[in-house]
Amino acid sequence: MELPYENAEKITFTRRKIPVSPEYRPLTKIAQIVLVLSIASWGKSANLLKFQLLNWVFKSTERDLILLAIIQDPLITPPIISMDPSVNRALQFAVADRLISFSESTGKFTLLPKGEEFAEAIKKEKEIFISEKAILKRIGFKVNDKVISTLFKERLV
DSSP states (O other): OOOOGGGOSOOOOOOOOOOOOGGGOHHHHHHHHHHHHHHSOGGGEEEHHHHHHHHHHHTOTTHHHHHHHHHHOTTSOOOOOOOOHHHHHHHHHHHHTTSEEEETTTTEEEEOHHHHHHHHHHHHOSSSSHHHHHHHHHHTTOOOHHHHHHHHGGGOO
């Protein structure tokens, strides 16, 4: 379809503010990432799939119960876990801001001192990330590489 630009005397654009849902704001995802590394990761390191899995869990209150059930009984058919590009983007921002580092040899992200300070500040605040902190404390270190590979094995072909 051709637009009749030659007939237009003037084209104006009005920029309007569009609210971004908090769940897609980079700072929200970065905060969740440092909390995952600080509260529920051995050696304060984790791979991308762990972040994607826990991001999926954070989106609904009953999903942590589903994850805990799967951890206890690996024969349960795992649900489809969606991959969220905003997590990948937040990881890039967190690396660029030196909150975390990425090791190409291990494929893991590790919390750096600046990220630890950020995580501690979030943990001290009682009114923010309440559900995320509770979920991570409940799950603890139960989500390891074996659990992650079990959940994603059919999708990583």
